[in-house]
Amino acid sequence: MPLALDTYFRGNSQELAFCQKIGAGGNHVVVATAGGESIGKGQLKLCSKDLQRPLADYRRLPQEQRTPPLEDPVLATPPKRLVPQPPPGGLIVRGYCTFLRRDAKGTNYHSTEYYYRENPDRWAAETQSDLLWLTESEWKSLIPPNPKAGDRNDVARAIQKRFYSTIAIDYMDGSVNALPVRDANMTLTVQHADDKTVLLRLDGYARLGKELDDDLRSQPNNRGSEIRMLGYVDCDRSKHAITRFDVVGVGQAWGNKMNYLKREIRLNQYPWMYGIACELVTGNSPQDRIPPYNLLHYNSTGPYFDTPKE
Numbered sequence: 001m002p003l004a005l006d007t008y009f010r011g012n013s014q015e016l017a018f019c020q021k022i023g024a025g026g027n028h029v030v031v032a033t034a035g036g037e038s039i040g041k042g043q044l045k046l047c048s049k050d051l052q053r054p055l056a057d058y059r060r061l062p063q064e065q066r067t068p069p070l071e072d073p074v075l076a077t078p079p080k081r082l083v084p085q086p087p088p089g090g091l092i093v094r095g096y097c098t099f100l101r102r103d104a105k106g107t108n109y110h111s112t113e114y115y116y117r118e119n120p121d122r123w124a125a126e127t128q129s130d131l132l133w134l135t136e137s138e139w140k141s142l143i144p145p146n147p148k149a150g151d152r153n154d155v156a157r158a159i160q161k162r163f164y165s166t167i168a169i170d171y172m173d174g175s176v177n178a179l180p181v182r183d184a185n186m187t188l189t190v191q192h193a194d195d196k197t198v199l200l201r202l203d204g205y206a207r208l209g210k211e212l213d214d215d216l217r218s219q220p221n222n223r224g225s226e227i228r229m230l231g232y233v234d235c236d237r238s239k240h241a242i243t244r245f246d247v248v249g250v251g252q253a254w255g256n257k258m259n260y261l262k263r264e265i266r267l268n269q270y271p272w273m274y275g276i277a278c279e280l281v282t283g284n285s286p287q288d289r290i291p292p293y294n295l296l297h298y299n300s301t302g303p304y305f306d307t308p309k310e
Contacts, residue, residue, distance in 0.1 A: 008296065013077035014070075033061065035068035047123060084291045087305075089136035092283045093245050095167035098127040100250065100273040108250060108275065115264050125265055128174055130167050131292045132278070134159065135305065139242055142200070143235050147193040155186040155204075158306040164206040165301050166294045168227050170253035170274040172265070178294040178301040179209035179223060188233065196237055202247055204229035209255070212271060216255040227251030231278070245280040 007025050010016045019025065021036035029044040031054040040054030086092055101111040114122040141156055165178040186204035209224035216222045231247025254271035281288040295304040
C-alpha cells in the first residue's frame, strides 16, 4: 500500500511509534510491513528497479508477518498536533502544476524535465499538486446576486492573493513558499444565466515575486513569475452552490528555484514556461482534505486566510 506521510503531523501514539520503529522521517522512501519491520536497506528511490528487491522480500514473508495483529486504536493517545480541516461550508480547489515548452508552431506542450538528467537512473519530474481553500463567504461572493449575461465583476482581493500566490506559481519543486503579488487582476463575466444555472468566465493575470532579472539565477531563494489565467465557473442557483471550477493558466517563471536549478532540475530555458490546471473537488476523499501547503509551511506572504475562518 503506497503511503505519502507528512512528518510534520506525526499522528497518534500508535502511529508515531510505528514511524519511529521503521525510521520514517525526513525526505526518503522506506518499505515496511504492517508490523513495523523495515525491508530493503540503503538509499531507496521511487524507481522500479530500486523497489523490486524489497517487494520481492515482502512477498516471501509468512502471512503472520505480513498481516500481524495490531493494537486497538481506541487505546491510542491523540496526536499533539491536529491536521487543519477545511473551513465549514467552504470550497476546495485542487491545482496541478507542470513544465511547458513551445514548439516551432507556437503550440504549448507538456515538457518532460529530469531530476539529475546526466545520471543513468534519472527520473522525470512529476506533475505537482496542491489545494486551495475558500471560506463559505468567499466562494459565495463569486456568485452575482442578480446575474445577467455580460455582467462583469472583480474577484475579491483576498481570493486573488491566495490563488495567485499559492497555486498559480511554479511549484514543481514541491516545497515552494508563496510569492507576494506585485500586480494582479481577476474578473468573472456572466456568459449565461437562467433560473437554474449561471455560467461565469474567469479571466486573470498576475505578476508575482521578483521582477525578471538575469542576475537572479545566482541568488538563492529569489523567484518571480507571471501568469495568464482563463477558465469557467458553473453555479447551481437552486442549490446556491458552485459545481465546476475549471481554470487553466500559462506562465513564465525565473530566479533560482531554491537553488534547484543548479542542483537537481537543470532547465536550459530562461525564463522557463509552466502551466497550471484547477478543478473542483468534493473533499470526501482523504487526499482532497490535505491542507494547502502554504497554510502549513513557509508562507512568506502572511496568514493564509486574511479574514477569520467561518
